[in-house]
Amino acid sequence: xxxxxxxxxxxxxxxxxxxxxxxxxxxxxxxxxxxxxxxxxxxxxxxxxxxxxxxxxxxxxxxxxxxxxxxxxxxxxxxxxxxxxxxxxxxxxxxxxxxxxxxxxxxxxxxxxxxxxxxxxxxxxxxxxxxxxxxxxxxxxxxxxxxxxxxxxxxxxxxxxxxxxxxxxxxxxxxxxxxxxxxxxxxxxxxxxxxxxxxxxxxxxxxxxxxxxxxxxxxxxxxxxxxxxxxxxxxxxxxxxxxxxxxxxxxxxxxxxxxxxxxxxxxxx
Numbered sequence: 001x002x003x004x005x006x007x008x009x010x011x012x013x014x015x016x017x018x019x020x021x022x023x024x025x026x027x028x029x030x031x032x033x034x035x036x037x038x039x040x041x042x043x044x045x046x047x048x049x050x051x052x053x054x055x056x057x058x059x060x061x062x063x064x065x066x067x068x069x070x071x072x073x074x075x076x077x078x079x080x081x082x083x084x085x086x087x088x089x090x091x092x093x094x095x096x097x098x099x100x101x102x103x104x105x106x107x108x109x110x111x112x113x114x115x116x117x118x119x120x121x122x123x124x125x126x127x128x129x130x131x132x133x134x135x136x137x138x139x140x141x142x143x144x145x146x147x148x149x150x151x152x153x154x155x156x157x158x159x160x161x162x163x164x165x166x167x168x169x170x171x172x173x174x175x176x177x178x179x180x181x182x183x184x185x186x187x188x189x190x191x192x193x194x195x196x197x198x199x200x201x202x203x204x205x206x207x208x209x210x211x212x213x214x215x216x217x218x219x220x221x222x223x224x225x226x227x228x229x230x231x232x233x234x235x236x237x238x239x240x241x242x243x244x245x246x247x248x249x250x251x252x253x254x255x256x257x258x259x260x261x262x263x264x265x266x267x268x269x
Contacts (some may be wrong), residue, residue, distance in 0.1 A: 025158050026056070026222055028248040033228075033240045034065075034256065041065050045240060049154075055083040060150055074100030080151035085113055088125070089158075091151050094172075094175065107133045109172065111146070133175035140177060147171045152180055156215075159225040160200050163189055167202065180204055182215070190216050190226045192242060193255035199226055216257075221245065226257040 028050055035043040045062040061077040081093040096107040109131035115124060128138040147155070152169050159167060167182040182202040190199040199216040200223070206212070210230040217223040228240040242257040 026154065028241050029222075029224065029245055031224065031245040032243045034243050035062070036239045037237070052081070052083075053079070055089060056154060056156060057081055058151055062256065074098065074183075078150050080148065080154075082151055082154055086115075088145065089155060090127070090145050091147050094148050094151060096150075104135055106135075107131065107148070109133070109138075109148070126230060129172065133172070136175055138175045140172075142170070142177065144170050147180070149173070153225065156182065156202070157217065157225075158221070160184075160202065160217050160223045162200060162219075188216070188259075190218065190259060191255075191261050192218070192226055192257040193253040197221065197226065221253075222247075227235055227259075 026049060029048070031047045033045040033047070034041045035045055042065060043062055044061060044065045045244075048059045050057045050059075055132070058080045060076065060078040064072060064074055076096070076098050078096040079094070080091060082089050084090075085091045090111070090113050092111050092113070094107065094109045096105065098105045109129060111127050111129050113125065113127045115126075125143055127140065127142045129138060129142060129145065129146065131138055145155075147169050148171055152171055155169060156167055161206040162184070165184050167184075169180040169182075170177050171180045172178075182204045184200060184202050186201045187198050188201055189196050197218040197220055199218050204213040204214050204215075210233050214227075214229040214231065215225050216227040218226050223244070224245060225240075226242050230237045230239070243256075244252055244254045
């Protein structure tokens, strides 16, 4: 093999390794959260991030907890597949299935992506979104990456930094493309597993409703959300608090994420 061929192979290997690294900027993990309302634990959520050959598989499974199970049998099962195409992470498939008394909120979405003008040297991203959302068929064209209520956490975890103020993401919400625009407001201490973490506080305010999504990300834990708060009409509607996380090949971290050093006792109410 001549020197020229060897050089090409080396460059190819470097390029491939860089692409794989970019698609795996986040480590695999398994995380459990308590979902609370008025301080009572009503449900448990399990999130799992896995690497695939071209990106990530991100899953969420939620079920009622404690006495809440006596009032219903609601469950949520969601999965998102994110692939790296060239140097961009893109959502390619998402499903959301909810059981119980709630009205049909099920979603099944597929997105095909292509470079509209690959020979020009200028990258022009085009995507076509097809699927069923809340029993309605959708077909949407897009020229920007799009996410949904589960997968937007992936680019947010990758990009979040104390040096970046805004994080705008286009997302498919109820079958339409909307904007999830997060603003970094402060860095604050959050306690988890008997340790202090300096958490990035990002907030998304709904421009059409009096609602707010507040997320506390821990850079030391790959920007894993420690606490997620939902506000409606100026009041906290629900809160998710990290209880346990295991990163691949690491020991589990167990506790309850809190703004106070004192960890609240778990309850069944």
